[in-house]
């Protein structure tokens with residue numbers, strides 16, 4: 001039993017760490033925020049960090065490190081080949097997953113690149129619960145086609161289904177039984193990122209593995225967001241109630257052939273790697289790692305990153321450490337729901353996801369509702385979220401917009417970074433924006449790149465709605481920041 005309850009009965013996520021190194025934050029007045037938004041062309045990727053109060057863009061590479069991680073970094077063993085730090089990391093990973101091999105990579109997409117190069121051929125079919133941006137790019141680059149088989153209702157914003165990241169195993173079994181195309185592997189993504197950090201269940205993984213075995217097809221697990229998924233299995237799946245986080249990890253590994261992950265998320269560090277059992281794929285993957293990532297005892301990571309990851313992965317096996325992210329997210333989801341704000345439910349991992357279609361129902365898909373709400377929230381509180389909707393898609397071949405199935409503004413909760421009062425500030429500003437949602441208008445491109453347009457594209461508001469929002473903020477908050 002790891003929970004701590006309050007005598008008052010109040011339900012609050014309690015930090016299980018104390019803060020010993022801090023970074024000062026700046027909150028600019030709303031007029032200056034408006035100037036920064038205009039200078040960054042309404043694209044929050046182009047903001048300067050110093051002009052942001054709460055950076056909730058992502059959890060990638062921005063999770064707080066522990067005292068033990070920093071200490072380990074100081075004594076890392078530097079060598080091009082044969083670093084002791086690598087062997088320590090390898091031992092921890094083999095122990096966590098009970099697998100034979102760990103192949104290091106510089107980050108998650110490095111793993112995806114070598115796996116796609118080895119396994120995916122022109123015309124192949126790749127079933128999965130849901131894609132991630134970099135995963136899809138590498139599979140498509142190698143000529144593969146993705147089929148998404150999410151369980152029913154997974155793309156509905158509000159649901160009571162505890163495991164919206166589950167793959168539809170019946171659809172998978174039917175597909176594998178009938179397709180005439182080559183299926184190099186099935187992929188299951190932990191904490192399905194683009195649908196709101198939604199977990200899969202252990203039972204779903206076990207059934208998926210059974211189906212894959214029956215058809216002699218590899219099962220690959222993307223474990224980048226495994227940390228939150230582990231905690232949510234423990235909390236939500238009756239069969240896992242008495243298992244430790246380590247036990248759950250072992251069970252996941254026992255029911256998959258290959259696991260890969262980004263340590264920018266899993267492990268409170270940077271880097272990544274592939275984990276698998278002995279077999280004919282090992283040697284071939286090693287060759288691709290050496291070619292693309294680096295020698296087999298660093299794979300593109302610095303020894304300091306590897307040392308931080310070794311300790312960070314050990315810490316990820318501690319329920320009281322990994323509880324903080326999902327509990328903060330659940331708190332945000334509950335509090336915002338109480339205020340009537342539309343959010344993705346149930347709470348998943350990674351962050352709290354606002355349903356931008358509910359926020360700005362009159363802004364058409366072609367004017368990027370989630371991006372518009374993201375710009376409005378920066379004005380409302382100096383908070384940077386990430387648009388996950390139509391702007392993140394590419395246009396159709398005929399130039400029309402491809403309207404995304406979900407139009408979300410993600411407010412990521414980097415692990416161990418924020419305090420509860422900062423989270424409450426965020427809730428407060430989102431609430432204010434919700435009450436003033438009729439002021440939110442659309443955005444249009446003034447410069448639209450052909451590739452990954454959301455990263456460096458430039459936009460402007462379709463009317464003077466941002467001026468009005470800033471004036472309303474001033475009227476409501478007086479001389480407050």
Ligand SMILES: *Cc1c(COP(=O)(O)O)cnc(C)c1O
Nearest residue numbers: 107108109132134193224262264
């Ligand atoms: C972030 C992420 C990746 C890619 O990892 P990088 O370290 O950013 O290259 C792959 N899969 C999922 C699910 C992710 O969240």
